Amino acid sequence: MSAGAASGYRPxxxxxxxxxxxxxxxxxxxxxxDYARRRDEVDTEGWLRVLREAEALxxxxxxxxxxxxxxRDDLEALVAEAERLELYTNLITSGIPVxxxxxxxxxxxxxxxxxxxxxxxSAGPSDRIAGRRSFDRKLQVARWIKELxxxxxxxxxxHRENLDRVPEVIELAEALDADRLELANTQYLGWALLNxxxxxxxxxxxAQARAIAAEARQRLKGRMEVLFVTPDxxxxxxxxxxxxxxxxxxxxxxxxxxxxxxxAHTLPGLTWESVRDRPLGEIWRDSPGxxxxxxxxxxxxxxxxxxxxxxxxxxxxxxxxxxxxNAAATDPACSLAPAHALIEAARRxxxxxxxxxxxxxxxxxxxRT
Amino acid sequence: xIAADARPRLAPKVRLRFDRKSDRFMLLYPERGMVLNPTxxxxxxxxxxxxxxTEIIAQLAEQYAAQSRDAIEREVVQFLDAMTDRGxxxxxx
Numbered sequence: 001m002s003a004g005a006a007s008g009y010r011p012x013x014x015x016x017x018x019x020x021x022x023x024x025x026x027x028x029x030x031x032x033x034d035y036a037r038r039r040d041e042v043d044t045e046g047w048l049r050v051l052r053e054a055e056a057l058x059x060x061x062x063x064x065x066x067x068x069x070x071x072r073d074d075l076e077a078l079v080a081e082a083e084r085l086e087l088y089t090n091l092i093t094s095g096i097p098v099x100x101x102x103x104x105x106x107x108x109x110x111x112x113x114x115x116x117x118x119x120x121x122s123a124g125p126s127d128r129i130a131g132r133r134s135f136d137r138k139l140q141v142a143r144w145i146k147e148l149x150x151x152x153x154x155x156x157x158x159h160r161e162n163l164d165r166v167p168e169v170i171e172l173a174e175a176l177d178a179d180r181l182e183l184a185n186t187q188y189l190g191w192a193l194l195n196x197x198x199x200x201x202x203x204x205x206x207a208q209a210r211a212i213a214a215e216a217r218q219r220l221k222g223r224m225e226v227l228f229v230t231p232d233x234x235x236x237x238x239x240x241x242x243x244x245x246x247x248x249x250x251x252x253x254x255x256x257x258x259x260x261x262x263x264a265h266t267l268p269g270l271t272w273e274s275v276r277d278r279p280l281g282e283i284w285r286d287s288p289g290x291x292x293x294x295x296x297x298x299x300x301x302x303x304x305x306x307x308x309x310x311x312x313x314x315x316x317x318x319x320x321x322x323x324x325x326n327a328a329a330t331d332p333a334c335s336l337a338p339a340h341a342l343i344e345a346a347r348r349x350x351x352x353x354x355x356x357x358x359x360x361x362x363x364x365x366x367x368r369t
Numbered sequence: 370x371i372a373a374d375a376r377p378r379l380a381p382k383v384r385l386r387f388d389r390k391s392d393r394f395m396l397l398y399p400e401r402g403m404v405l406n407p408t409x410x411x412x413x414x415x416x417x418x419x420x421x422x423t424e425i426i427a428q429l430a431e432q433y434a435a436q437s438r439d440a441i442e443r444e445v446v447q448f449l450d451a452m453t454d455r456g457x458x459x460x461x462x
Contacts, residue, residue, distance in 0.1 A: 060388065149381065151382035221456070
């Protein structure tokens, strides 16, 4: 019997990556570098079945994301089905291809929350990171969301160019009457890893922004939830990535692969299965990819005997692979990791960083890994 | 502390759902969820913006007649204060 079946993990959240298509070209996009080769999107019927099978497995939340989920014209059908299944729906969007009428329709169909990303607090730097003029439109859409009575999450991905403007981001979130503000530091995988030299902040920048966020969290208590997500590069111990591999999160990629996170299919040697070939529940339980890093048998030292192994599960498998070449290694973000010097070197680079050009998300990079 | 005549209701981003797997009620909000114990669920079900805190306490005192009214009052107020701080419950003025 597989580890998954034996331990009876229950997925609570389905991350539905409806498409890799997106009007923006953000330099820290979390989609895989070869996204352009993965063009064969699951159709409406396929996604409706995924929602039903996910709910039967125990899922209660669905993040409708991408790419840009609004480029799919069947979003309405998916929201309606999620509502029928009593799934909490969170639309994670750039805010670009949408009209006020469409937002109103999605609200009427039961959409529960809209998360819109804003790259910075003014058009110049925001559009520079997004690789396209988009800032003014995003503000307009954020206002529509509130006017329509939908809850608004404002999300800003933080890096060395905008960390010093966290006070202004908070002001903007207050002006927009956001219900929730996510100050999420860049996670350095995929496109963000390519651009790490340009994006990684210094420890001082980070500490200052964190303190400002903590003050705002206290001051806005009860009105606006303020989250601050620290980057792995400045912690002593790694985060429990996805609450542990294949424990609580289930992700379906645009082309139908069932994964524990949005990066897992970039790890070599793991077998992933598609919702087109097998029921979701069987994949969750039996898929060799899911079971590869469940439990503790895969761990090496120092994780294997570490008392934190049941808290952080060894950190992020994808970060381990993309930095060390070994997906079963201790996450280098951990101060106890044999490969921690890689993180320390990146931190030093951040202190005396010379300006470097940004590499935008583009389909031409498809061949790179 | 929440006022006795406040009329609490769930914040717009929050949904209450019965979870068949755990046989409990659950609060759902962006990226999070909270499993409620039976008493908490009975309180949340009454957070509709119509009942005052006093009325919620009275209804629960009737339902849980074996418990002292003081204990119920303490539990309701503590729970609603914590939920208000977390932005999950708001009160009608």
